[in-house]
Amino acid sequence: xxxxxxxxCGPRNELEFKHxxxxxxxxxxxxxxxxxxxxxxxxxxxxxxxxxxxxxxxAGCGRFFNCLRHTVSDQILATYKVGEARPDVEPxxxxxxxxxxxxxx
Amino acid sequence: MRFSLLNLIRQSxxxxxxxxxxxxxxxxxxxxxxxxxxxxxxxxxxxxxxxAEHGMRNIAVVEKGWIGGGNTGRNTTIIRSNYLWEESExxxxxxxxxxxxxxxxxxYNVMYSPRGCMMLAHNIHDVQVxxxxxxxxxxxxxxxxxxxxxxxxxxxxxxxxxxxxxxxIVGAALQRRxxxxxxxxxAWGYARAASALGVDILQNxxxxxxxxxxxxxxxGIETTRGAIATERLGVVAAxxxxxxxxxxxxxxxxxxxxxxxLVSEPVKxxxxxxxxSNTIHAYMSQSDKGELVIxxxxxxxTSYSQTGGLHIATHTLDAIxxxxxxxxxLRMLRNWGGIVDVTPDRxxxxxxxxxxxxxxxxxxxxxxxxxxxxxxxxxxxxxARGVPHAINAPFTLDRFRTGRLxxxxxxxxxxx
Numbered sequence: 001x002x003x004x005x006x007x008x009c010g011p012r013n014e015l016e017f018k019h020x021x022x023x024x025x026x027x028x029x030x031x032x033x034x035x036x037x038x039x040x041x042x043x044x045x046x047x048x049x050x051x052x053x054x055x056x057x058x059a060g061c062g063r064f065f066n067c068l069r070h071t072v073s074d075q076i077l078a079t080y081k082v083g084e085a086r087p088d089v090e091p092x093x094x095x096x097x098x099x100x101x102x103x104x105x
Numbered sequence: 106m107r108f109s110l111l112n113l114i115r116q117s118x119x120x121x122x123x124x125x126x127x128x129x130x131x132x133x134x135x136x137x138x139x140x141x142x143x144x145x146x147x148x149x150x151x152x153x154x155x156x157a158e159h160g161m162r163n164i165a166v167v168e169k170g171w172i173g174g175g176n177t178g179r180n181t182t183i184i185r186s187n188y189l190w191e192e193s194e195x196x197x198x199x200x201x202x203x204x205x206x207x208x209x210x211x212x213y214n215v216m217y218s219p220r221g222c223m224m225l226a227h228n229i230h231d232v233q234v235x236x237x238x239x240x241x242x243x244x245x246x247x248x249x250x251x252x253x254x255x256x257x258x259x260x261x262x263x264x265x266x267x268x269x270x271x272x273x274i275v276g277a278a279l280q281r282r283x284x285x286x287x288x289x290x291x292a293w294g295y296a297r298a299a300s301a302l303g304v305d306i307l308q309n310x311x312x313x314x315x316x317x318x319x320x321x322x323x324x325g326i327e328t329t330r331g332a333i334a335t336e337r338l339g340v341v342a343a344x345x346x347x348x349x350x351x352x353x354x355x356x357x358x359x360x361x362x363x364x365x366x367l368v369s370e371p372v373k374x375x376x377x378x379x380x381x382s383n384t385i386h387a388y389m390s391q392s393d394k395g396e397l398v399i400x401x402x403x404x405x406x407t408s409y410s411q412t413g414g415l416h417i418a419t420h421t422l423d424a425i426x427x428x429x430x431x432x433x434x435l436r437m438l439r440n441w442g443g444i445v446d447v448t449p450d451r452x453x454x455x456x457x458x459x460x461x462x463x464x465x466x467x468x469x470x471x472x473x474x475x476x477x478x479x480x481x482x483x484x485x486x487x488x489a490r491g492v493p494h495a496i497n498a499p500f501t502l503d504r505f506r507t508g509r510l511x512x513x514x515x516x517x518x519x520x521x
Binding site for chain 1: 345347348351356357358359360361405406407408409410414415416446449505506507508
């Protein structure tokens with residue numbers, strides 16, 4: 001279970017949050033042909049590495065925020081408010097063997 | 106050497122020391138006619154059918170770890186074909202038909218056991234959905250029948266059908282041809298049969314890059330065991346598909362999630378069939394060793410960690426304890442996670458990609474094991490001939506652009 005630092009409320013248990021999918025996917029009405037629409041709706045980067053994702057603190061402040069997490073170690077690298085630029089964080093080297101279970105910062 | 110009664114007797118005279126290795130472990134050749142990325146059940150089955158049915162002998166399977174060590178060795182081995190849409194019925198029933206004769210085909214006991222797969226209904230919505238499935242399956246010639254709670258308990262005596270539990274059982278759908286198989290044996294059986302036909306199985310061989318020529322077509326791969334040339338590349342990498350395909354700059358409608366399973370300590374036979382409850386998210390069957398094999402859900406977030414949150418498994422055990430009260434005091438021996446690649450419509454993608462020479466078989470999500478023979482069979486056709494088999498023709502990558510989805514997610518309203 002993740003310990004997620006909400007930028008408004010501080011570190012809280014994962015059960016208080018809803019995952020909101022990949023972050024920074026902007027709808028572009030000017031390019032709404034079928035291919036662009038399919039990519040907006042369905043195609044995801046699904047990286048094996050650092051992902052930018054949205055969470056919503058449903059059982060707390062109720063607000064959406066963004067989070068950088070490493071998808072192999074599940075380590076949370078940063079959280080930041082909607083509208084703020086993605087922070088520049090160093091990816092943490094991950095051992096190639098089975099990763100540690102801990103997901104705390 | 107074939108497995109037969111005669112050979113069993115012969116080998117017993119030499120204390121069973123004379124059995125040869127079951128598949129070769131060759132060094133990579135500089136070039137293959139086709140390479141399959143991913144040595145799980147689906148990848149090995151693909152290679153086997155390419156050799157057996159399409160005459161391709163100069164092919165290889167590359168696997169970053171050991172064969173069958175990913176989701177093939179981590180799933181709950183449930184086999185069924187009671188899907189809603191015609192496209193899915195065709196695909197999964199093709200697999201079920203192949204399962205029935207697979208041990209003979211491969212000369213390897215995959216322990217396919219059609220012990221029945223029961224899906225529990227707990228509310229009106231479940232009843233309507235499952236009855237719709239039963240009727241749709243019946244029209245397609247696929248066995249699936251509706252049971253009352255008492256009939257369900259007659260099939261599975263340890264089921265708790267009392268009305269005072271939190272989610273009482275109000276009925277069940279039973280597919281009698283459904284059941285289980287031995288997951289490792291499926292990988293080993295396909296590997297052995299493929300190797301005997303000349304397929305090179307290259308373990309500890311991780312793909313690090315996909316090479317393309319000036320026209321953009323696949324020209325080879327780079328691996329941890331050196332570069333290998335090929336013009337046909339089939340990617341069957343389950344949860345790692347997005348990662349492998351990104352090496353060819355192909356983006357897919359996939360997200361990878363950890364899915365968990367766990368087994369109890371072994372006990373005497375108590376469970377005659379597979380029982381699944383999508384609504385309260387628990388499935389259970391009993392292995393031939395006696396362990397109760399329990400499947401849990403996916404985590405909420407994408408991850409490649411091959412572990413999952415303990416609260417996910419706990420949630421499933423809550424449901425198991427209520428459905429099967431007499432297993433409450435069993436201890437759990439092991440739990441683990443596998444990484445499943447989930448598509449938006451919960452149906453797989455099997456076919457061509459925008460890159461010439463690059464084929465993909467992915468998106469099996471939380472339920473790929475049951476399809477192993479059928480998936481390999483139609484994907485072998487796709488890679489060998491360059492065009493999809495009629496059965497996997499609807500499962501294109503392009504369906505997400507055209508909107509012609511095969512929406513088993515909406516059909517079941519849960520992950521499955």
